[in-house]
Amino acid sequence: MKIDKDFVAASATPLVLAILNEGESYGYAIIKRVRELSGGELQWTDGMLYPLLHRLERNGYVKSTWGKSETGRRRKYYRLTDRGLEQLARQQRQWQVVDSTLRGIWFTGKDAALQGI
Amino acid sequence: MKIDKDFVAASATPLVLAILNEGESYGYAIIKRVRELSGGELQWTDGMLYPLLHRLERNGYVKSTWGKSETGRRRKYYRLTDRGLEQLARQQRQWQVVDSTLRGIWFTGKDAALQGI
């Protein structure tokens, strides 16, 4: 299923912050984790994630350090800051508001659009 | 609570389509309905809704006709098309995917960010 640009955009930051809340990680692994979490529905490109990570770091939500993989490949590890954790909580509350609003009307129409969710 | 731009953008179209699935409506009333549905959290401006309605009509999701209020004021009534109903169902499925993905990780971190949702 193709997921609309707007949905991808809205979920990108909360997803990355939540993934880093599990423990530090790095770009390539985050992409695979998103694919996994979404059951293959969300397939991010690296060219979209790296700028997002840079943005998050600029905003102080994450902090990066260079490291190495077991095999010696260079990696940039990201971890959540306190500010990042706060932002995650804020976004969860906001998502909740929007989700409730949508659910409040999706199943009340005289002819509900979607059956059997 | 301030709702992030991205969340507002992602929910705008599905919300309007769902509102029109309840029956035909018009700009001003849609804004009030959104405020109501969200418990006052989502406060759309008219300058943001009208262009959205025009876009939806351009895409064939809604159809408009000029009418009049009881008091004689001119109004543009919008109703959902078949294509619009399909789009609503599509967006509901997509939202479901994204929402499940987020919920799948939000409450699994070694230190869950948000308590007591």
Place this chain on the structure above:
DNA sequence: AATTATACATAGCTATTCTATGTATTGTCA
């Protein structure tokens, strides 16, 4: 008479994303 609420419209500024492209190393398979 003045203000607020109702009702719709759009030019074009502004912000922002992500596509496209580039670099480099390691693993694998034929």
Place this chain on the structure above:
DNA sequence: TGACAATACATAGAATAGCTATGTATAATT
């Protein structure tokens, strides 16, 4: 050993599109 796939990160800037700001008009209310 050569080629390809996978791993790993970076960024310029094109493209676009959403929304702010602004304008118009009438009815209701104070």
